[in-house]
Amino acid sequence: MAKGFAIAITVTMILVIMLLYMQNFSSAQNADLNRIAQLLASEKVIHTWSDVNDDFYKAANLRIERGYMNVTFFDSLPAGFNLGEFLHLYGIFIDSKYETPDVDITYLDEAGKPTDLRLLPAKITIKPYNIVYYYDDWSKHELFVKIPEENYSIFNRTIIHLNFSESLECTCNDDQQTKCAKFDPNPKDCKSGTTYCINITLSISDASGFKCTVLDGAYDFDSQIKWNFHIGGEYLQIPMRMPIIIDMRLQNIHVNTSTTLILNTNDFYISYPAQLSVSAVNYNTSRIDNV
Amino acid sequence: MKKAFIFTLDALFAVSIMAVFFVVYSFEMNVPKETYWLSVMGDTFMTSLDKSEVFYKIYDKTRGDCSVDSTDIPGIQNSLSAQMKNLSNNINGKLIVTIYQGANDIFSLRNTIEVQKGAVSETQETHIKRVFSDPGKSCFGIVELVISYG
Numbered sequence: 001m002a003k004g005f006a007i008a009i010t011v012t013m014i015l016v017i018m019l020l021y022m023q024n025f026s027s028a029q030n031a032d033l034n035r036i037a038q039l040l041a042s043e044k045v046i047h048t049w050s051d052v053n054d055d056f057y058k059a060a061n062l063r064i065e066r067g068y069m070n071v072t073f074f075d076s077l078p079a080g081f082n083l084g085e086f087l088h089l090y091g092i093f094i095d096s097k098y099e100t101p102d103v104d105i106t107y108l109d110e111a112g113k114p115t116d117l118r119l120l121p122a123k124i125t126i127k128p129y130n131i132v133y134y135y136d137d138w139s140k141h142e143l144f145v146k147i148p149e150e151n152y153s154i155f156n157r158t159i160i161h162l163n164f165s166e167s168l169e170c171t172c173n174d175d176q177q178t179k180c181a182k183f184d185p186n187p188k189d190c191k192s193g194t195t196y197c198i199n200i201t202l203s204i205s206d207a208s209g210f211k212c213t214v215l216d217g218a219y220d221f222d223s224q225i226k227w228n229f230h231i232g233g234e235y236l237q238i239p240m241r242m243p244i245i246i247d248m249r250l251q252n253i254h255v256n257t258s259t260t261l262i263l264n265t266n267d268f269y270i271s272y273p274a275q276l277s278v279s280a281v282n283y284n285t286s287r288i289d290n291v
Numbered sequence: 292m293k294k295a296f297i298f299t300l301d302a303l304f305a306v307s308i309m310a311v312f313f314v315v316y317s318f319e320m321n322v323p324k325e326t327y328w329l330s331v332m333g334d335t336f337m338t339s340l341d342k343s344e345v346f347y348k349i350y351d352k353t354r355g356d357c358s359v360d361s362t363d364i365p366g367i368q369n370s371l372s373a374q375m376k377n378l379s380n381n382i383n384g385k386l387i388v389t390i391y392q393g394a395n396d397i398f399s400l401r402n403t404i405e406v407q408k409g410a411v412s413e414t415q416e417t418h419i420k421r422v423f424s425d426p427g428k429s430c431f432g433i434v435e436l437v438i439s440y441g
Contacts (some may be wrong), residue, residue, distance in 0.1 A: 011303055018309050026316070036327045051341065051421050059348075059426040079426075085407050086426040089393040093431045097391070097398065098422045 015252045041102070041280035042262040049278040050101055052094060056276070056291050058085055060138075064124065066270060069156075071126060072260040073133050075143070078250050087117035087134060102184035107291070108275040115274065125271040129154050145246040145259060149196075156200035158245065159260040164206040164253065167233055172212030181214065181229040188220040196221040221245060273278060301416075325440065326417055332382065333419040333438050340374055341421050344371065346434050350425040356403040357392035357430035368406050375408040383409030384438035391431045398431060412439040 011255040057063070060083065061076040091107060099105050109115040123134030129151040136142040147155050181204075190197035202215035219225065221242045229236035231253055239247050246259070272290035279286030340346060348370075352363040359367065371386055378384055385407045391398040415438045423432045 011306060015306055015309065016314070018306065022309070022313060022316075025313075029316075032324075036324060040327055040330055043330065043334060047338065047419075050338075054341070055422055055424050059424065080431075081427050081429075084427065086429060089396070089429065090424060090431070091399060092396055093391070093393060093424075097389075097433055098420060099432070100420070283412065 008242060038283055038285065041283040041285045044103060045278050045280050045285050045287050048105065049289065052098075052105060053276055053289075053291055054280070055090065056087075059083060059090070064270060064272075069264070069266045070260055070262040072258060073124070075140075075257045075259070077140045077143055077248070077255055077257060079138060079140040080254070081139075082138070083140065084118050084120070084122075087120060087138070091117045102280060104279050104281055106277045108277055108288070110271060110273070110280060112275070115276070120273045123273065126261070126263075126268050127271045129268060131155070131263075133259065133261075141250055143246065143248045143250075143257070144244050145261070146244050147242065149243050152196055152242065154263050154265055155198075155261070156264045157201075157261070157262040159201045159258075160203070161258045162202075162204045162244065162260075163256040164204065164231065165255065166206065166231070166253075167208040168204070168206040168210055169208075170204075170206070170210055170212070172210070180231065181227060183214075183225060183227050185224065185226060187215060187225045188223070190220050192217045194220045194222055198240075198242070198245060200240075200245070202227075212279075304318060326390070326415065329382070329415075329417045329438055329440065330419065332379065333384075333417055333430050333436050336378060337419050337434070337436055340434075341423070345370070346388070346421065346423040346432060347425075349390070349431055349432070350423075353390065353401075353425070353428060353430055355428060356401065357390055357425070357428055359390065359404070363403065364404060367404055371404070371406045372408070375406055378408060378438070381440055381441050383407075383411050383441040384436055385411050387435045387437070389433045389435075393429050393431050409441045411437050411441075415439045 044223050057086070057089055061079065063074040063144075065072045065074070094105050106114045108119075108123075109119075120138070121134075122136070122138050123132050125132050130147045130148050131151065131154075131167070132144070134144050134146070145158070168180055181249075183196040197218050198221040199218050200215050201213065203211065203213040205211045214227070221240065224239055227238040234251065236248070236250065236253055268288070274291050275288055276291045277286060277288040341409075349359070349367055352359050352367060354360065367388075371388070375384060376383075377388060385405065387402065388404040390402045390404075392401055416437050419436045419438075422436045423434065424430060
């Protein structure tokens with residue numbers, strides 16, 4: 001009898017120990033499950049952000065690289081399609097066909113409020129100096145770079161390279177004037193009375209491998225310099241004068257540009273036209289970053 | 292003695308039930324971990340296809356209205372099937388590419404192209420999506436990968 005009870009008590013104790021162990025195991029597993037779910041949500045947020053942003057970047061065809069004291073814009077002009085309309089459609093497509101119920105994808109304006117991509121301002125600003133790289137609209141037929149006169153002293157130098165998609169059938173003469181492009185009026189060197197003396201390097205290249213540096217030095221931007229360019233039947237004018245140091249209007253000419261703005265400070269940041277916010281609905285996981 | 296013996300048998304039976312429950316529970320608890328690894332594998336696979344522009348290249352075959360000519364579909368399927376072979380041997384999967392043309396806030400379905408590697412288990416499948424677009428033609432595409440352990 002006593003032996004039987006001893007066995008019964010032992011087995012009951014084993015049962016209690018197992019129950020306690022299972023309770024522990026269960027709570028550890030639940031914590032693990034939560035961690036896995038959180039990890040899955042985070043991974044989904046990161047991949048979704050990167051996926052949507054890649055598409056946006058491909059469509060806008062604009063890459064911005066910030067260096068220590070400089071910013072370079074790699075661009076392709078004109079867009080060749082209505083980018084504003086495309087971005088608007090893209091936003092609807094993301095909402096209706098791509099977004100899953102567990103993820104929220106939103107474009108935010110500069111103030112952090114949800115925005116329609118059609119309303120996206122076609123400009124990138126270097127703040128707090130308000131140096132602006134902007135287009136007339138997202139069709140990118142016209143590109144401007146504007147340096148506010150009051151912040152001229154912060155500006156050190158600009159390097160602009162234009163790579164034309166077709167052959168220019170041009171020669172590069174010793175006086176840095178090309179056969180196909182002339183300055184009218186000619187750039188003037190800076191003098192003692194010059195208010196806005198801009199350090200600029202302007203070079204061009206084309207599909208045939210032709211390369212030419214047409215401006216390299218410090219020039220007087222108080223008065224206008226105009227670069228007149230003949231390509232095939234097309235005529236391209238690039239007027240330059242403070243505060244708009246570049247004003248490039250393109251119709252039937254396609255050009256890839258790289259524009260480097262070198263400043264006298266590293267104390268600046270780039271304000272993008274929009275931010276992309278991707279968040280997991282059921283978890284405290286999100287990524288909000290410039291597009 | 293008889294009473295205690297019966298009690299002992301009851302307890303033993305309870306312990307056995309608990310042990311079985313414990314084993315099943317542990318096994319079930321491993322499923323989310325497997326789902327996690329499946330999802331990580333799928334994401335890596337899709338990212339590599341996305342970065343190597345496999346999906347964007349489909350637009351080279353689309354017409355102005357974003358549709359793919361029926362004669363071009365086998366070629367696209369072959370190329371996608373070749374990519375699916377890069378999945379691990381123990382993974383089965385299905386890749387579904389859907390292409391729409393967008394205009395006036397409406398998206399018209401143009402093509403659905405599907406390729407498959409093995410049979411996908413519906414109970415443990417994981418879905419991974421990617422979006423790809425062609426702004427020039429106003430084409431919008433979704434690629435969905437459905438994978439499970441084989």
